[in-house]
Amino acid sequence: MSEDVKQPEGPTRAGFCAIIGAPNAGKSTLVNQLTGSKVSIVSHKVQTTRARIRAIAMEGNAQIVLVDTPGIFKPKRTLDRAMVDNAWGGAGDADAVVLLVDGRPGLTEEAKDLIAHLAKTKTRAVLVINKIDLMSRERLLEVAAEFNAAYPFEQTFMVSALNGSGTQDLLKYLAGKMPEGPWLYPEDQVADVQLRFMAAEMTREVIYERLHEELPYASTVETETWEEQKNGSVKIGQVIFVQRDSQKAIVLGKGGQTIKLLGQKAREEMERQFGRKVHLFLFVKVRENWAEDKERLRNMGLDV
Numbered sequence: 001m002s003e004d005v006k007q008p009e010g011p012t013r014a015g016f017c018a019i020i021g022a023p024n025a026g027k028s029t030l031v032n033q034l035t036g037s038k039v040s041i042v043s044h045k046v047q048t049t050r051a052r053i054r055a056i057a058m059e060g061n062a063q064i065v066l067v068d069t070p071g072i073f074k075p076k077r078t079l080d081r082a083m084v085d086n087a088w089g090g091a092g093d094a095d096a097v098v099l100l101v102d103g104r105p106g107l108t109e110e111a112k113d114l115i116a117h118l119a120k121t122k123t124r125a126v127l128v129i130n131k132i133d134l135m136s137r138e139r140l141l142e143v144a145a146e147f148n149a150a151y152p153f154e155q156t157f158m159v160s161a162l163n164g165s166g167t168q169d170l171l172k173y174l175a176g177k178m179p180e181g182p183w184l185y186p187e188d189q190v191a192d193v194q195l196r197f198m199a200a201e202m203t204r205e206v207i208y209e210r211l212h213e214e215l216p217y218a219s220t221v222e223t224e225t226w227e228e229q230k231n232g233s234v235k236i237g238q239v240i241f242v243q244r245d246s247q248k249a250i251v252l253g254k255g256g257q258t259i260k261l262l263g264q265k266a267r268e269e270m271e272r273q274f275g276r277k278v279h280l281f282l283f284v285k286v287r288e289n290w291a292e293d294k295e296r297l298r299n300m301g302l303d304v
């Protein structure tokens with residue numbers, strides 16, 4: 001828990017920042033830029049996840065836990081609708097909410113939908129116009145005006161997540177939005193924690209790829225153990241949480257065949273991304289009433 005985390009001198013800040021945006025707006029690229037993360041994982045699986053921790057950014061004495069929500073999209077089915085509402089609960093709880101848009105097309109229908117959600121949930125948000133390296137100054141000002149006429153954003157930032165222009169200002173601003181409080185993660189472990197998130201994400205993606213027909217949004221993955229081995233390999237233990245026994249049976253498969261395959265695919269991806277040998281151990285647990293609240297996210301982060 002946070003009491004055990006070594007705190008620096010002076011006041012610290014820590015909190016959650018939700019990043020929302022249409023697919024391809026540049027969320028992953030921005031997260032990498034904000035965290036200065038060398039190891040990047042760009043997820044191509046949009047619209048599949050609950051709000052989840054993505055990375056931790058440090059700025060001065062502030063620790064910003066970046067969470068993202070499912071690609072906000074037009075729900076086609078009741079389940080999707082529930083998912084979106086759920087996710088927005090998560091965004092509303094965050095200490096800062098960033099609406100990230102690809103600036104080039106301006107106020108698209110998709111962007112209007114996102115703004116409608118913000119308005120409906122009375123969410124205070126910061127507008128971040130991305131990909132300014134591909135825009136003229138005139139167009140940029142036009143787009144900023146267009147968005148600000150559509151919603152009372154707290155601030156507007158113009159950035160290139162790709163080349164980092166404007167992202168430091170955004171980071172400083174977000175740091176200031178974090179409430180005063182103890183850090184959730186020790187600074188020297190932030191990189192490790194990040195690797196654990198990434199490993200969980202890789203398994204989650206494999207599950208999605210293999211089982212999305214049967215298990216659309218029902219699972220979450222947490223990395224519980226990460227043990228460095230003397231020979232340079234790493235032993236990783238993860239738990240796949242599902243909501244019902246029937247889903248557990250799907251993940252396990254007949255005679256454990258499915259989980260074996262999932263583990264193999266996830267391990268291969270981890271070895272590729274981390275460039276080292278991985279021993280992966282997967283477990284499935286049923287967790288009922290999986291809730292999306294802030295406390296849950298906190299615990300999720302602290303559990304890994």
Ligand SMILES: Nc1nc2c(ncn2[C@@H]2O[C@H](COP(=O)(O)OP(=O)(O)OP(=O)(O)O)[C@@H](O)[C@H]2O)c(=O)[nH]1
Binds near residue numbers: 025071
């Ligand atoms: N030129 C330019 N390209 C960018 C910028 N930011 C992101 N991109 C590119 O836009 C594409 C999408 O970026 P991602 O970071 O994967 O976008 P995302 O929002 O995480 O996408 P999903 O995970 O699919 O929702 C990638 O090809 C990025 O390289 C930018 O500031 N400038």
